[in-house]
Amino acid sequence: MYMGAFNSFFSRKLVRSLADLDFSQPVFGEEYINLMLSMGCHTVGDGLAKLYSFLCKYHRNEYVYKNELFNKILLGIHSPRTSTAFEEFAIASSIADFIVLNGSASVYEVKTDLDNFQRLEAQVIDYYSAFDRVTIVCGPKSIDALMNRYGDSPLGILELTDRKTLHWCKKPDSVVDRLNHLSLFNMLRKAERGVVLEELEVKVPNVAPVFYAKESFDRFSIIPMSELYPKCLEVLKRRGDDVDAEAVCSLPRELKLPGYCIRITAEQAARVTERLSYPL
Incomplete structure (x- = not known):
């Protein structure tokens, strides 16, 4: 089987399908089922576990990195009750792989051994325009290149080792002088912008919808960053309240990561657990 076919296997779609009321059979194709059977698996749950282990060992794609970050950082160090995580979060012209908010904010940009560093400089610039801590997460093969390139920078460098542990080669420093009002404004939803203005006691514009964004930003842009940035993080973090x-x-x-991202309910999680016991 083509290894790249695994890159979209573990996904929100997979978890939604397992949690769906109309589920009747595994949502993956015959090729995957045959592979799972060849690994000695008999149930859907065994098959998914073995397939994930296979990816971790032989094809550590972006999903492996992000899922391990979620399990080891949000669940292992923090808690979904007190922290909020985002996957594939738009910042300026870039998409951040993983973000954790827990009073402070950390952006994690994944660079697997399958990636190159061609866009990294532009991504880092974008991330610092909205968040103060940025970390590159990579495998052992990339450590030397990244340390040579960013060893004297404020960037963090975090290794996902061959044993699936996280090892800090270099922790990130906080950088607040690159924060940008427009980047913060654009990462918030319309209602969230209004909440930020209200809670900072800035009058929310009462204008026609076509003018609302411009008028809101005019007010947003004059708030001192020392007040604006913490409030934006606070409001953004509330997306995890549900x-x-x-x-x-x-x-x-x-x-766990796609389950978190779809805001899985207790009822849905119970259905997933039941269906993992189904035979392949």
């Missing part, structure tokens, strides 16, 4: 932490934690390791 997470059912117990439901997420009940999922197997390989499904």
Whole structure:
């Protein structure tokens, strides 16, 4: 089987399908089922666990990195009750792989052994325009190149070792002088912008919808960054208030990140658990 076919296997779509009321059979194709059977698996759950282990050992794609970050940082160090995580979060012209908010903010940019560093400089510039801590997460093969390139910079460098542990080669420094009002404004939803203005006691514009964004930004842009940035993080973090932490934690390791991202409920998680016991 073409290894690149695994890159989209573990996904929100997979978890939604397993949690769906109309589920009747595994949502993956015959090729995957045959591979799981060849690994000695008999149930859907065994198959997914073995397939994830296979990816971790032989094809550590972006999903492996992000899922391990979620399990080891949000669940292992923090908690979904007190922290909020984002996957594939738009910042300026870039998409951040993983972000954790827990009073402070950390952006994690994944560079697997399958990636190159061609866009990294532009990505880093974008990330610092909205968040103060940025870390590059990579495999052992990339450590020397990244340390040579960024060893004297404020960037953090975090290694996902061959044993799936996280090793800090260099922790990130906080950089606040690159924060940009427009980047912060654009990462918030319309209602969130209004909340930021209200809670900072800035009058929310009462204008026609076509003028609302411009008028809101005019007010947004004059707020001192020392007040604006913490409030933006606080408001953004509230997106995690609807997470059912117990439901997420009940999922197997390989499904926790997409389960969190779809805001899986206790009822849905129970259906997933049941269906993982189904025969292949």
